[in-house]
Amino acid sequence: MALRLFNSLSMKKEALRTMTPGMVRMYVCGVTPYDTTHLGHAFTYVSYDVLARYLRWNGFSVSYTQNVTDIDDDILDKAKEVKEDWRALGDFWTRRFLTDMRSLNVAPPDNYVKATDTIPRMVGMISVLLKKGMAYRSGSNVYFNVKKFPRYGGLSRFNDKQMRILQKERGEDPDDPKKRDPLDFLLWKGRSRGEPHWKAPWGDGRPGWHIECSAMINQYLGDSIDVHGGGRDLVFPHHESEIAQSESFTGKSPFARCFMHTAMVMYMGEKMAKSLGNLVLVADLLKVHSPNAIRWMLISHHYRDVWDYTPEDFREADKYAAMIRHLHADGVNSIRESGKRLAGDFRAAMDDDLDTPAALDLIKKRIDGKMDPGTVKALLGVLGFIV
Numbered sequence: 001m002a003l004r005l006f007n008s009l010s011m012k013k014e015a016l017r018t019m020t021p022g023m024v025r026m027y028v029c030g031v032t033p034y035d036t037t038h039l040g041h042a043f044t045y046v047s048y049d050v051l052a053r054y055l056r057w058n059g060f061s062v063s064y065t066q067n068v069t070d071i072d073d074d075i076l077d078k079a080k081e082v083k084e085d086w087r088a089l090g091d092f093w094t095r096r097f098l099t100d101m102r103s104l105n106v107a108p109p110d111n112y113v114k115a116t117d118t119i120p121r122m123v124g125m126i127s128v129l130l131k132k133g134m135a136y137r138s139g140s141n142v143y144f145n146v147k148k149f150p151r152y153g154g155l156s157r158f159n160d161k162q163m164r165i166l167q168k169e170r171g172e173d174p175d176d177p178k179k180r181d182p183l184d185f186l187l188w189k190g191r192s193r194g195e196p197h198w199k200a201p202w203g204d205g206r207p208g209w210h211i212e213c214s215a216m217i218n219q220y221l222g223d224s225i226d227v228h229g230g231g232r233d234l235v236f237p238h239h240e241s242e243i244a245q246s247e248s249f250t251g252k253s254p255f256a257r258c259f260m261h262t263a264m265v266m267y268m269g270e271k272m273a274k275s276l277g278n279l280v281l282v283a284d285l286l287k288v289h290s291p292n293a294i295r296w297m298l299i300s301h302h303y304r305d306v307w308d309y310t311p312e313d314f315r316e317a318d319k320y321a322a323m324i325r326h327l328h329a330d331g332v333n334s335i336r337e338s339g340k341r342l343a344g345d346f347r348a349a350m351d352d353d354l355d356t357p358a359a360l361d362l363i364k365k366r367i368d369g370k371m372d373p374g375t376v377k378a379l380l381g382v383l384g385f386i387v
Contacts, residue, residue: 002351003058005227006304008235008259009155013353016258018226023061025221026052027256028109029213029230029238032069033093034078037100038279039298039309040231040265040272046295047262047303047354048229049106049384054350057382065111065220067213068094071206072115073171076195086196100282104291105384111220115207121215122207123200125249126187130202134248138178140190140203144210146183149244155259156236166236171209185241187211210241218246228256232263263301266308280309289314292385293321299356299383320367324385327373339375342366346379356383 004013018024028048031041048064055062069075070090079086098108126142129135134148146152153163164174164182174182186208191197197204207215217225223246230239239259246255265272272278285294297317301307342362349358359379366376377387 003054004351004353005258005260006353007257008239008261009254009256014258016226018060019224019257022059023063024055024227025225026055026062026064026227026229027213027217027221027225028064028066028228029234030067030069030112031094031097032072032074033090033097034072034075035093036279037097037282038272039267039282039285041097042100042104042282042294043265043298043301043303044229044231044262045101045106046104046298046384047356048260050299050356051227051229051260051354052107052109053382053384054354062110063221064109065113065216066109067113067115067216068097069209069212070094070114070116071196071212072209096283100286103286104282104295105386107384113216113220115212115216118212118215118219119198119207121219122211123198125211125215125218125245126207127201128249129187129245132248134245135187136180137202138180140205141178141186142188142202143179143184144187144241144245144248145180146185146244147181149248152183152240152244155240155243158236163236170233170237172237185210185237187245210238211245213238214242214246214249217242218249223250223252224254225256227258227260229260229262232261235259235261260303262303263306266306269308272309289318290321290325292324293317295383295385296320296360300360302357303354320364323367324380324387327367327377327387339372339378342372342375343379346382359383 003016005016006012007014052062052064075086075090079089082089126135129144130142135142135144158166160183167174167183172185188200188202188207189205191204195206197206228239243255247253267278267280270276270278272280293314297313300317345362346359349355349362363376363379366372380387
């Protein structure tokens with residue numbers, strides 16, 4: 001297979017080389033379920049759905065794990081705000097997210113894991129990090145000591161000042177007096193009144209955000225993986241910290257061979273985000289547009305390109321979604337001799353860092369020309385359309 005993906009570790013496109021021939025171990029950071037699914041979520045998870053489908057089409061066995069961060073400051077804060085049990089709140093929004101993903105024909109990952117179901121593995125990993133001297137206790141908390149991991153910052157390429165700014169923006173506290181270094185990150189938060197807690201040898205409490213994903217990856221995929229995905233906003237501190245704690249725990253490098261990051265979706269000039277309140281909701285779009293139209297609109301943008309959503313984006317998407325619905329190939333959904341050139345050009349586009357806009361352009365020409373409907377339907381299936 002000639003697939004080349006842009007690796008955030010090297011900042012260049014690299015041929016996908018897996019640890020096990022014919023198998024891809026893939027992990028994608030999931031949602032924190034305290035609110036509804038917006039277009040930015042859909043862009044990320046449709047993009048990785050396309051990757052998994054394309055890998056399988058090429059004969060790979062894909063072991064795909066995705067998490068749900070069901071214990072987190074955001075969930076606890078939201079639960080207090082709406083006066084609801086934090087578990088009930090998380091379960092409700094998780095169901096809504098999964099419903100939206102099913103509506104968009106996003107295939108479920110092989111493992112969809114709640115953070116709270118992996119806490120014993122987190123406790124075990126933190127214990128090892130403490131024994132190795134890579135972590136330390138301070139009061140009732142446990143922190144990772146970034147000075148013990150010289151490559152910290154190697155993924156994001158930020159300097160200390162930039163990292164401190166981003167820490168504060170993204171849920172860390174560089175001014176925490178319990179830390180030895182402002183960049184040290186929380187592995188375990190000591191028990192607080194009114195918050196859920198779990199037992200640990202160093203004291204009851206709950207896990208930090210970063211250790212959750214490392215533990216889930218270790219439990220379901222092993223010490224190392226082939227592809228680690230998520231949104232661009234997770235590069236720092238989340239993925240940076242995952243690398244440090246995972247490689248310190250296992251003693252193996254690299255933790256992930258390829259880090260992929262989807263771009264941010266903008267709306268009215270700003271990043272689409274719950275905190276900003278400028279959300280375009282998937283559930284609202286589904287009232288007006290078909291799942292195929294939404295998927296078409298999403299993957300008409302390359303997964304690494306920042307784009308600003310406008311309702312005009314649906315003009316082409318609605319048109320071709322309607323044409324897909326009326327594709328006739330006498331029930332045939334396969335690549336015949338006449339469509340081999342299209343299939344080859346499609347493969348070349350997808351092999352170039354999952355260039356879905358180029359792949360769609362190829363398909364559009366065949367749909368417009370009413371050519372090779374069986375091949376077109378087969379390739380649309382690879383992209384996750386309902387055909």
